[in-house]
Every structure is written in structure tokens, then in C-alpha cells.
Amino acid sequence: MSFESELIKGTFCIPECTICKKIVWPPVEFCSNCFGTVSLKKGDFKGKIIEFSRQNKEYFCIIEFENTIKIMAKISQMPEIGQTVKISKCGIVNGNYFFYVN
Amino acid sequence: MIKVGIAAYGITPFTKDDQKIESVLLKSVKKLFENNPKINKNDIDAVLVSTNNNSKYLAPILSEMIGIQPKIAHSIESLCNSGTNSIVSAYSYIVSGLVDMILINGAERYDSPGQILEWDDSRGEFKHPIFWASIFTKSYKREFSITDEQLAIVSVKNHKQAKENPNALSKKTFTIQDVMNSKKLTDDLRLLDCSRPCTGGASILLASEETTKKITDIPIWITGIGQKTTSAAFTKNMSFSSMESSKIAGYAALKMANQNIQDIDVAELHDAFSVCEPMALESLGFSDLGNGTSIIKELYETNDFKINPRGGLIGSGHPLGATGIAQTIEITQQLQSNADTRQVDNANVGLVHNMSAAATSSTVLILEK
Numbered sequence: 016m017s018f019e020s021e022l023i024k025g026t027f028c029i030p031e032c033t034i035c036k037k038i039v040w041p042p043v044e045f046c047s048n049c050f051g052t053v054s055l056k057k058g059d060f061k062g063k064i065i066e067f068s069r070q071n072k073e074y075f076c077i078i079e080f081e082n083t084i085k086i087m088a089k090i091s092q093m094p095e096i097g098q099t100v101k102i103s104k105c106g107i108v109n110g111n112y113f114f115y116v117n
Numbered sequence: 118m119i120k121v122g123i124a125a126y127g128i129t130p131f132t133k134d135d136q137k138i139e140s141v142l143l144k145s146v147k148k149l150f151e152n153n154p155k156i157n158k159n160d161i162d163a164v165l166v167s168t169n170n171n172s173k174y175l176a177p178i179l180s181e182m183i184g185i186q187p188k189i190a191h192s193i194e195s196l197c198n199s200g201t202n203s204i205v206s207a208y209s210y211i212v213s214g215l216v217d218m219i220l221i222n223g224a225e226r227y228d229s230p231g232q233i234l235e236w237d238d239s240r241g242e243f244k245h246p247i248f249w250a251s252i253f254t255k256s257y258k259r260e261f262s263i264t265d266e267q268l269a270i271v272s273v274k275n276h277k278q279a280k281e282n283p284n285a286l287s288k289k290t291f292t293i294q295d296v297m298n299s300k301k302l303t304d305d306l307r308l309l310d311c312s313r314p315c316t317g318g319a320s321i322l323l324a325s326e327e328t329t330k331k332i333t334d335i336p337i338w339i340t341g342i343g344q345k346t347t348s349a350a351f352t353k354n355m356s357f358s359s360m361e362s363s364k365i366a367g368y369a370a371l372k373m374a375n376q377n378i379q380d381i382d383v384a385e386l387h388d389a390f391s392v393c394e395p396m397a398l399e400s401l402g403f404s405d406l407g408n409g410t411s412i413i414k415e416l417y418e419t420n421d422f423k424i425n426p427r428g429g430l431i432g433s434g435h436p437l438g439a440t441g442i443a444q445t446i447e448i449t450q451q452l453q454s455n456a457d458t459r460q461v462d463n464a465n466v467g468l469v470h471n472m473s474a475a476a477t478s479s480t481v482l483i484l485e486k
Contacts, residue, residue, distance in 0.1 A: 041239045041350050058142060066357055068251040068261075069304040075243055077352060085352035087241045087248065096259075112238045 018042035018055060022112060024063075027102045028055035029081060038085035061101055061114065067094045078116055088114035119416070121334040123267040123484070124218070124322045125153035126446040131286040131434035133227050135333035138170045141224040142179045145439075149220075155332040158324065162216035163189035164287030167203040167223040168438035169196060169231025181270030183324040188216060192287040194229050197389065197472035199223065200319070200441020201480035205342055207323045218324040225441035227316045231437045239352040242414050247302050247311065249351045250390035251450060254305040256357035257392050261407030265305075269296035270410060271391040272309045272431050274417040277429025280457040284443075286434030296391075299352040307478045308349070317436035324338040335453045341483030343367060360393075362474040367401040367481045374483035376466055378402040381483075383422075383451045383461040384468040385444035388429040398424070399471050401481070409462035426451060426459040441471035441480065448484050450478045 019042075021028050029052045029108070030042040034051030046053055060080050067076035078100060090100065100116040107113070127148030129141065150156060152162065164187050166175040174189035191208065195202040200223045207219040216389035225231070233244050257263060273293055279285035289310055291299075299309040323329075329336045347353065355361055373379060378401060386401075390392040395409025403424075406411050416424055427433050427447040430440060448467035450456040469482040 022145075041237070050429075066252050066256050068255045068306075070251075074361070075248065075251075077357070085245045086238075086239050087252075087352065089242075108242075110235075111242050111244065113242045 016055060019107065021055060021057065022105055023107050024058065025104065025106055027060065027105045027114070028057050029060060031056050038081060038083045054089050059101060062097055064094045064098045064100060066096070086114055088116045090116050092117070119212050119321055120326035121211050121339050122326060123339070124324045124329045124333045124336065125149050125219040125448050126322070126449060127152055127320045128443055128446055129318045129461065130284045131315045131436055134316050136226065136316055138168065138172050138175065138226055139167050139178060140223055141226065141316060141318040142166065142175060142222055143182050145224070145320040146179065146183055146220065146222055148227045149322060153332060157259065158183060158185050161187055161220050161322040163187050163207070163210055163219040165203045165207055165219065165221045165418050166192045166460060167199040167204070167221065167442060168193055168225055169199060169229045170224070170438070171227060171230055171236065172287055175259050177233050192335045195478065196234065196474040197387070197437050198441055198478060198480050199472040201445065201469060201471040201482060203331045204321065204323070204441065204445060204482065205344060205353060208339055208342060211323060216324065217328055218323055220320065221442060222318065222320045223442035224318040225316065225436035225438045229314055233315055237350045239350045245444035246307055248450060250392065251303040251305045252357050254390070257396060258293050258305070262359040263407070263410055266293055266297060267410045268391045269293045269311070270414050270417055271388060272296045274413055275388060275425050275429040275432040277417070278422055278426055278459065279432025282433060285428045286313060287428065287432045301435060305373040306390065312431045312435040315434035315436050317434060317439045317443070319439040319446055321442050321445060323326050337449045337452050338485050339482060340485045341376065343369030343373065343481040344479070345448055346478040348477045350473065351477065354477065355476065358396070359406065360396050360472065360479065361479070362476055362479040363397055363400040363470060363472060366423050366479040367431045367475055374485070376441050376483060380466050381468045382464040383426060383448060384424055384470065385447055386425055386429065386470045387429070388425060388431050390432070391437065394429065396424070401470060422459055422461050426461060426478055441469070444469045444471055445484070452484060
């Protein structure tokens with residue numbers, strides 16, 4: 016089970032070191048702190064909107080999870096800074112990750 | 118420590134031309150030799166090529182095209198600050214004693230693959246630089262209550278200054294209203310806020326003190342170097358309204374040169390997008406946080422070319438691998454009082470700021486007469 020094999024199924028996981036428990040982001044095979052093996056935490060993670068902008072009618076934003084990792088995601092409604100969101104859809108298309116939050 | 122000098126340079130016009138990368142490489146080197154006939158090309162010990170182009174083995178190819186057999190020949194890639202990374206590597210080769218004279222050549226085509234960092238999946242589907250630039254711009258405006266019109270002065274100033282640069286991509290001047298009315302790429306970024314990828318080449322020759330003095334009467338010395346890489350992923354930036362790597366690199370470069378930011382007479386800053394210029398001014402210490410646009414407005418209104426005299430990346434164009442070298446050439450010309458209508462008065466100490474991938478990595482050089 017890898018981050019990408021879960022993401023392609025539409026499941027967003029948070030990679031965490033099995034030894035030092037550090038969150039490893041962007042996901043790689045080994046921990047950037049101690050080179051420990053990375054496992055995937057599954058869950059209904061809540062994130063916070065840090066910043067956003069809009070292209071045409073689509074908003075894109077920076078979301079922070081677990082006070083550590085940040086991703087860029089789409090959101091359909093006008094976002095607010097500090098707003099709590101969850102990942103509603105994610106996956107990989109043409110080799111690129113994509114994330115939607117609401 | 119061995120002093121390292123800039124002994125010669127050559128640069129091509131920045132264009133949208135469809136040229137082979139090998140041709141771009143060769144043209145700026147030809148200009149370098151034309152600019153300084155005292156150079157014996159067989160004295161060149163090493164050739165470094167700075168590019169994001171996917172072509173292979175370019176440094177040996179360039180060496181063969183100019184008829185030399187250097188000890189060392191290889192490429193250097195670090196996205197948008199490949200150029201100054203190459204200069205830092207060249208400096209280190211000379212200081213170590215491995216080489217005495219080294220040719221650094223930056224070249225890029227308008228369709229460079231270096232514009233997109235495919236690896237950074239934390240950006241999701243938003244991998245084009247306009248998206249990190251939009252986030253920087255929104256964050257900067259929010260943090261310091263800055264308007265789009267205030268930021269537009271960067272583009273207005275740099276296009277004006279680029280008109281005095283015969284090698285610049287842009288030949289036009291624009292008003293604040295022109296910038297505001299240019300194509301809206303996102304809510305926070307307009308077309309004229311962006312530097313444009315282009316085709317261009319720039320070459321510089323570095324040498325030890327003794328050799329530099331033999332081949333030029335107006336040597337310029339690299340007296341300070343600072344580099345910092347904080348991450349590769351854009352989303353790892355701790356702040357989206359300041360540049361941490363630039364702050365650290367700038368401090369290190371000034372400390373090495375035993376200079377203060379107040380001593381800098383002229384500077385080239387990496388204005389990939391409008392917001393980058395005030396952010397760089399503030400992160401390097403030229404300005405208090407949030408006050409960068411006020412300084413830029415004052416420079417524009419007083420016709421002071423101190424910051425980005427050649428027109429920055431926005432006015433000159435941004436051929437990635439050549440940009441850092443072109444910036445260094447501009448500061449060299451300024452310190453040599455050889456910058457024609459762009460000349461800044463009493464330029465004795467200059468600074469080059471070159472960064473990559475949303476300021477995740479920065480290089481700062483200090484140059485002196």
C-alpha cells in the first residue's frame with residue numbers, strides 16, 4: 016500500500032514515520048527525519064484554509080492538515096481564511112494529483 | 118583566500134526565437150570573446166553550462182564547438198537559479214585550486230521544461246508558476262494591505278527600465294492602467310505582472326585574481342556568496358508573504374563581503390512576478406516588511422534605476438538558465454560604469470538575487486569593484 020495507490024482509489028492518507036512518528040510530506044518511502052519506514056494514516060482529516068485565489072470561476076486554496084502538511088486544492092464555494100474543510104474528492108489524472116475540499 | 122574575478126562576459130538578445138540550444142550556447146560565448154580579445158581560449162580549464170534544457174552533454178558540446186579541451190565540463194540545473202548556482206560552483210572550483218579560469222554559459226529556449234516542477238505533487242493540479250505567484254500575491258496583499266495597483270508599479274518600472282536594455286525582450290512601456298487592464302490570469306495576477314519565458318544566452322568568465330588582472334583592466338570581484346534551500350515543495354514555505362531562503366542567503370552574502378545592505382548601490386532582484394520584487398526587497402533588508410512597494414514607487418518617480426536596472430525578469434524576459442548570469446553581467450556592467458543609459462551613479466557595490474521554485478531556494482552574490 017502506497018500513498019499513490021490509495022490516492023488513485025480516492026483515499027487521502029497522511030504518511031507518518033513508524034519510528035519517530037513524524038509526518039512525511041510530500042510523501043516519500045522513508046522518513047526525512049530518521050529514514051524510518053513510512054506508513055499511511057487513514058482518517059476523516061480536517062484541514063484549515065491558509066490562503067486562496069481564483070482562476071475564472073474556480074477557487075484554489077492552500078489547506079493545512081495536522082498543523083504540518085499543506086496541499087493545493089479546489090473548492091467550489093468562496094473560501095474563508097481559517098475555514099475548516101475536509102477532502103471530498105482526490106485522485107491522480109495524467110500523472111498529477113488532484114484534491115477537492117468542502 | 119584566493120580572490121575570484123569576473124574577467125569577461127557576453128550576452129545575446131532575449132527573444133521568442135526558435136533556435137537550437139547549441140546555437141544559443143555558442144552565440145553568447147562568441148560575444149564574450151569579441152568583448153575581451155585578451156583571452157586565450159586554451160587557458161580555460163573548465164566549462165559549466167547552466168540550463169534546464171533536456172539536451173545532453175552540453176558542456177562538452179560547447180567545448181568542442183569553441184575548440185577547447187577543458188579539464189572539467191558539465192551542466193548545472195537548479196530551475197530558475199541555475200545561473201548563479203553555476204557561478205557559485207565556478208567560484209568554488211577556482212578557490213579550491215582545481216582550475217584557474219572557467220567559462221560559465223547559461224542558455225535556454227522559450228519552451229524550457231524548467232518552467233514546471235513535476236515532482237511537487239503537494240501543488241496538486243496547480244503546478245504552473247502562476248498559481249504559486251497568485252498565492253504569494255494574495256497573501257502579501259492581505260498581510261500588508263497592499264492593492265493590485267500598488268503592485269502594478271513593479272511592472273511599470275521594470276518595463277520602463279527594460280527600454281534602456283538593448284537585449285531585453287520587452288520594447289514597450291506600460292501604465293498602471295495598462296497593467297490592471299492586461300489579461301487576468303487569476304483574481305490576483307495579470308499578464309503584465311509576469312516575466313515571460315524566452316530564448317536567450319549569457320556567458321561569463323571567472324578567473325583567479327592574478328589571471329583576472331592580466332586579462333581585464335576593469336575587474337569586478339565576487340566578494341560575497343549566500344545560498345539557502347529551505348525545501349523543494351512550494352507548500353513547505355513557512356510564509357507566503359516573505360522569502361525565508363532569500364533572507365538567509367542575503368545575510369550570509371553580506372556577512373562574507375563584510376558589507377551592510379545600506380552599502381548596496383545597485384541590485385538585480387528576481388522579479389519572476391510583480392509581487393516578488395517587494396518581497397525580495399523586504400526579505401533582503403532593503404525595506405521594512407510591507408514597505409517594498411513604496412520604495413519601488415519612489416524609485417520609479419525619481420527615475421532611479423537602483424533596483425533591476427536592466428528591467429528585471431519582467432522587462433528583460435526570463436530564459437531560466439541564463440537569467441542569473443544575465444543579472445550578474447548587469448551588475449558587472451554597472452560597477453564598471455559601462456551600463457550606458459541604465460547607469461546608476463556611483464555604483465561601487467552590487468547585489469544579485471536569484472531564486473527558484475517559489476523562493477524555496479535562493480542565491481545572493483555581492484560584487485565589488
